[in-house]
Amino acid sequence: MFDNLSDKLDKALHVLKGHGQITEINVAETLKEVRRALLDADVNFKIAKEFTNRVKEKALGQNVLTNLQPGQLMVKIVKDELTELMGGEAEEIDLTGNPSVILMSGLQGSGKTTFSGKLANYLNNKKSKKPLLVACDVYRPAAIDQLHVVGEQIGVEVFSDRENNDPVSIAKSGIAYAKTIGCNVVIIDTAGRLAVDEQMMNEIANIHKAITPQETLFVVDSMTGQDAVNTAKAFNDILNFDGVILTKLDGDTRGGAAISIKSVVDKPIKFIGTGEKMEAIDVFYPSRMADRILGMGDVVSLVERAQEQFDEEQARKIQKKIAKNKFGFDDFLSQIQQIKKMGNMKDLMGMIPGAGKAMKGLDIDDDAFKHIEAIIHSMTPDERSTPAKLNASRKKRIAMGSGRTVQEVNQLLKQFEQMSKMMKMMQGGGSKKMMQMMQNMR
Secondary structure, three states, X not given: OOHHXXXXXXXXXXXXXXXXXXXXXXXXXXXXHHHHHHHHOOOOHHXXXXXXXXXXXXXXHOOOOOOOOHHHHHHHHHHHHHHHHOOXXXXXXXXXXXXXXXXXXXXXXXXXXXXXXXXXXXXXXHOOOOEEEEEEOOOOHHHHHHHHHHHXXXXXXXXXXXXXXXXXXXHHHHHHHHHHHOOOEEEEEEOOOOOOOHHHHHHHHHXXXXXXXXXXXXXXXXXXXXXXXXXXXXXXXXXXXXXXXXXXXXXXXXXXXXXHHHHHHOOOEEEEEOOOOOOOEEEOOHHHHHHHHOOOOOHHHXXXXXXXHOOHHHXXXXXXXXXXXXXXXXXXXXXXXXXXXXOOHHHHHHXXXXXXXXXXXXXXXXXXXXXXXXXXXXXXXXXXXXXXXXXXXXXXXXHHHHOOXXXXXXXXXXXXXXXXXXXXXXXXXXXXXXXXXXXXXX
C-alpha cells in the first residue's frame, strides 16, 4: 500500500537529516522532492503545490528550540498536513434510521457489489446490526447473482426482483421487506456503468430522491488515481453523497486518490477495502494512514485487529499448557490461524513501524505460512503434541510428506523451541532474560 510514495517521501525528508537547523534553502530542496513524490503518486498539481506551501510556511515559522531535530520536525509537519488533507478525523456512517438506508453508487468495476457485502458483514459482526442487501442492478443479471453469492457467504439475506426493471420500485420494495423481517439496515447496490453518463446519473438521482437514504456512499477504485477523483466530483455534483469508499487500496502503490479526494469533493473517506476477503474492510483513519504513508506503521490498527481475533478461552488453555511444558504444534497451528484471520500479511507488515522498509523487495503474501502448515500437517498427532519425539528418521519422513527439506523442518523446530521458551519466560515474568534471548536471536 503506497509503497512508491512512502519510498519517495522518505528520500525527500532525508535531505534535512543531519542539518543543524531549518533554513529556507534546505526546506525548499526538501519540499521540491516532496512535491515531486506527490505528483508521481498522481496527486493533482494544485493540491500538491498548496500542500508544500503550507508545510513550508509552518516549517519556517517554527523556532527549533525543542528536542526535535530539523528532519524529525519536518516529518511531523508533513504528517500533520497529510492527516488534515485526508480529512483530519475519522467519520462513521449514519445508522440512525429504522431501518437505516445506505445507497451505494459508483462506476462498473469499482468493487461496489463486493463492498456492499463487506459493509453488510462489518455492520453485522462489529455493530450488531441485522442488514439486508438489495439488488438494484436491473441491467446485469450477473450482478444480482454476485450479490446473492456474497450474501450467502456472509450469512446476510439478499432481496431481488428479477421480473422488475424499475430500480426505484425494487429499492422501495426492498426497504418495505426489511421492515417485515426486522432488518435495521438496508444496503442498496445500484447499477454501475463503464463511464459517467446522463442516463446513469438520472437513474441514481431518482433512486436517491425516492428513498431519501441516511447515507449515500460513492465507491471508487483507488488504483484509477486522478480519474477516481474526477469521477467522485461528477457523482457528487448530482448526488451530494455523504462519503467515499476507496476499494483495492491493497494494490495501490501510488495513493493519489486517498490523498486528494477529500480536498476536491469536500467529503470524507469513510471506509477502505484492503483485500479480497469479506473481512478486508477498515474504517478510514486519516492520522493512521498518514503514519503508514510516512513509514511509521499503524500499531493501533494492528492491536485492534489482534483483539478482534483474540479468543480468551483458547488463550487460557494455551497458558496452562505453557506452564506444564505441554505447548505443542497443534497450539502453534491455532495461533497461525488467528494471525491469518487478521488480514493479508503484506498489510499487517505495513502496520509494524519500520517493517515495510525492512521487508522491501521480499514477496510477502497470504501463503506466508503455507510451508509451516504443510510441515505440521505432515506430523502425526503424537508428534504434534510431543515435538521432543522428532528424531532424524521422523524429520526425514515429515520433510518428504510436506514437500520441504529436512533443513526447513529443523529450522521450524528451532523457531518453535525459541518461541516456547519465550512464552514461558513471559509467563514467569522473566522479561530481562527474554530481552537477552531476543538479542541472541538476531
